[in-house]
Amino acid sequence: MKKVQDHYFKKAKKQGFPARSVYKLEEVQKKHKLLKSGQTVMDLGAFPGSWSKYAAGVVGPKGLVVAVDIQKPGVIADNVCILQQDVYDLKASNLRRISPHFDVMLSDMAPKTTGRKDVDHFRSVALAERALDLAGELLKPGGTLFCKIFQGKDFPSFRDKCRESFSSVRVIKPKSSRPESVEIFLLCTDKKIAHRAASGSNG
Numbered sequence: 066m067k068k069v070q071d072h073y074f075k076k077a078k079k080q081g082f083p084a085r086s087v088y089k090l091e092e093v094q095k096k097h098k099l100l101k102s103g104q105t106v107m108d109l110g111a112f113p114g115s116w117s118k119y120a121a122g123v124v125g126p127k128g129l130v131v132a133v134d135i136q137k138p139g140v141i142a143d144n145v146c147i148l149q150q151d152v153y154d155l156k157a158s159n160l161r162r163i164s165p166h167f168d169v170m171l172s173d174m175a176p177k178t179t180g181r182k183d184v185d186h187f188r189s190v191a192l193a194e195r196a197l198d199l200a201g202e203l204l205k206p207g208g209t210l211f212c213k214i215f216q217g218k219d220f221p222s223f224r225d226k227c228r229e230s231f232s233s234v235r236v237i238k239p240k241s242s243r244p245e246s247v248e249i250f251l252l253c254t255d256k257k258i259a260h261r262a263a264s265g266s267n268g
């Protein structure tokens with residue numbers, strides 16, 4: 066992950082968060098209140114752990130955050146369960162043993178960038194699709210998906226797929242997301258009861 070030592074980087078260090086990305090989630094939380102006390106949250110692409118740490122603070126001791134990443138973050142908080150796994154290998158049935166359903170799914174997943182915009186875009190779309198499939202299997206009706214994706218050719222069709230599954234889909238570029246970054250976020254709220262069949266269902 067490229068480290069930019071700007072205002073947000075320094076602020077994160079001072080506040081004990083391992084990455085500046087925490088302020089993207091904080092900004093959206095302040096405006097849209099997607100996380101609430103007592104909720105069960107899945108955080109996909111959780112390393113090094115800023116979003117999980119922030120979410121754990123909001124959901125509190127009665128809530129739970131399941132943090133998934135290929136890379137293993139250190140201990141984040143008592144109410145964070147860490148799964149070191151590739152998201153493509155995750156089985157919904159195993160996750161249901163941790164919690165039968167989730168209130169919120171976060172995905173800040175990003176592919177290792179290659180420098181080729183189209184390749185990076187398609188890999189990011191694949192990760193976002195995987196998050197949407199897992200949301201279909203594990204999010205409860207009324208649940209929320211907050212998901213990163215790199216902008217590009219397939220962004221509109223991904224946004225439309227989200228619209229099939231959620232009553233509201235907002236496109237958000239947080240202030241702390243560097244303007245030159247192609248990343249953008251979708252805040253999908255109120256998951257519909259009849260979610261589309263998950264294309265990559267494995268569980």
Ligand SMILES: C[S@@+](CC[C@H](N)C(=O)[O-])C[C@H]1O[C@@H](n2cnc3c(N)ncnc32)[C@H](O)[C@@H]1O
Pocket residue numbers: 066083084086087109110111112113114115116117133134135136150151152153173174175176177192
């Ligand atoms: C931008 S970082 C996440 C930062 C994190 N939200 C935080 O605040 O600390 C993106 C993460 O996505 C993870 N990732 C990429 N592909 C993945 C996959 N197939 N399965 C699980 N995690 C993946 C990477 O390992 C990386 O840690």
